[in-house]
Amino acid sequence: MAHTPSANQSAPDATRRSERSRRAIYDAALALVVEVGYPRTTIEGIAARAGVGKQTIYRWWGSKADVLLEAFLELGEQAARAAGHLSYAIPDTGDLAADLKQVLRATVDELRDPAFEAPSRALAAEGVVNEELGRRFVAQLLEPPLQLYVDRLRAAQQAGDVRADVDPRIALELFVSPLAQRWLQYTGPITYEYTDTLVDYALYGLAPR
Template identity: 80%
Template structure:
């Protein structure tokens, strides 16, 4: 038999609005990303610690260890997040290599933007740190290639493949090998500091590469 409620029984309190845990977690992650990038740029990768990142981000270090196993993992995800934000900002714009009808000009434009990004003090040190860690940490190296490099390389390959359809690039050319003619020298010079990185340099890379790709 059901128990009747007393007429004087208190009215149940309305449910409280709990903070959105997902949103709070995302804010914490973004704060950690920013802290990691800032610290590496300010004090260098070797002196950057999980504790330092946590303090700068205003979170407990256990929060970071719950999501990542190392500062390198934090940096990698920070760059992946920057890429996602860039895509969201682009909105409906085509994320591929621009197609103005002039392949050389389009490639030069993208590589010039890459030079500017590589020279940005906010990101140069973190980029170098990830590249160095990826050499000694095979798993991290694969993740850097898959998450950061591969999407951009695929855009170059797609653009060259489209030019094959128009006859501007020889049909027997392998786009994935061809793109290395201008991407790899830039990466090597930047990583090993073997020479200056400039718009003029990348323009020359494109000119040299396309001269070899032109129909014969």
């Protein structure tokens, strides 16, 4: 996950100082990308707002994209903690539908968290028109949690709850992507009832049984 520059410091005071700087830099980067957009967010602007020197930022990160992606990883972890669950874990109670519904309900909570929403939208919007950033965004922020669905679906295949010929990486899109599109494009309301319905439709299909 996010690297912790403070780990390289020896004295506790220096550790506390650099931890404070790191958080100030993350906060400044997230605030700026909301206020002026990604293209006009600069390392200089982040440094000024965070009250640190430009060199402090360059010592720890290579670019504004690196700062923002790490700020997002940290933000996602905070949102997950605020929503009362650990990120990067999908339960396996043996009831696949229930497990998926629980995780998607937690995602609904995160998507509705105002601290998460504005910077996430700013970065997602830039990713739509900036393929290089979009692909980094996906590889670092989106794909790791999606792989946990792959793992859970593979376990369900072992248990006989999902057909063996199903590709888990595509299968997860049947319930994850509709929620993502509603959030990205305002194509419909985001509720627990909605995500529960997606799971039921995806698992049991639209055709009669």
